[in-house]
Amino acid sequence: MMPDHSVLVIVDVQNDFCPGGSLAVRDGDAIIPVINEQTTYFSRVIATQDWHPEGHVSFASSHPGLQPFDELDANGISQTLWPDHCIAGTAGARLHPELNQAAISLILRKGTKQHMDSYSAFFENDHVTPTGLHGYLQELRAKELYFCGLATDVCVFYSAMDALQLGYQVYLLADACRGVDAPAGSADRRLQELADAGCRIL
Ligand code: VGL
Numbered sequence: 001m002m003p004d005h006s007v008l009v010i011v012d013v014q015n016d017f018c019p020g021g022s023l024a025v026r027d028g029d030a031i032i033p034v035i036n037e038q039t040t041y042f043s044r045v046i047a048t049q050d051w052h053p054e055g056h057v058s059f060a061s062s063h064p065g066l067q068p069f070d071e072l073d074a075n076g077i078s079q080t081l082w083p084d085h086c087i088a089g090t091a092g093a094r095l096h097p098e099l100n101q102a103a104i105s106l107i108l109r110k111g112t113k114q115h116m117d118s119y120s121a122f123f124e125n126d127h128v129t130p131t132g133l134h135g136y137l138q139e140l141r142a143k144e145l146y147f148c149g150l151a152t153d154v155c156v157f158y159s160a161m162d163a164l165q166l167g168y169q170v171y172l173l174a175d176a177c178r179g180v181d182a183p184a185g186s187a188d189r190r191l192q193e194l195a196d197a198g199c200r201i202l
């Protein structure tokens with residue numbers, strides 16, 4: 001059993017990021033048994049959900065003439081455009097049904113504002129506006145954070161990077177993550193960036 005100050009953070013294991021979803025990550029659902037096993041070792045497990053309003057700034061469909069994976073300058077913040085995904089309250093936004101939700105004590109929803117995206121579990125994409133997760137973890141005296149989930153090169157990456165910056169000891173459970181990896185090789189580069197910044201890849 002892991003000590004009480006170690007927390008498992010499950011990032012965005014939602015239907016839309018799994019096969020059949022609107023922004024499916026290849027083999028995204030293959031990590032679920034691995035994550036479920038990990039939950040048995042932690043006394044505290046939290047999860048995040050990407051949770052967007054309809055017409056969200058990150059949706060290509062909100063920008064006539066632009067396509068998914070195009071880039072946009074949204075009020076000074078560079079924004080990759082995606083297919084519509086994880087619309088609040090829809091089936092695509094639900095946690096995957098095979099994920100062991102019984103183990104999860106907090107679910108944090110992010111990306112809820114129309115005009116700003118939030119890849120990280122800690123800060124919105126202005127890198128300033130907090131989600132509240134750091135305050136929650138501080139009150140619990142959490143010191144070590146173990147990250148897993150989807151997608152390695154987007155929300156897991158930005159969450160783990162912010163966690164390092166905030167002073168946590170950060171681990172990434174590589175077998176319990178999958179990346180969008182477009183272009184191919186970008187997920188591995190992100191892992192290397194995390195390792196260089198002090199994240200331990202397990
Ligand atoms: C994510 C793209 C857009 C993620 C969220 O959870 O990694 N990726 N929104």
Ligand code: ZN
Nearest residue numbers: 050058086111
């Ligand atoms: Zn999103």
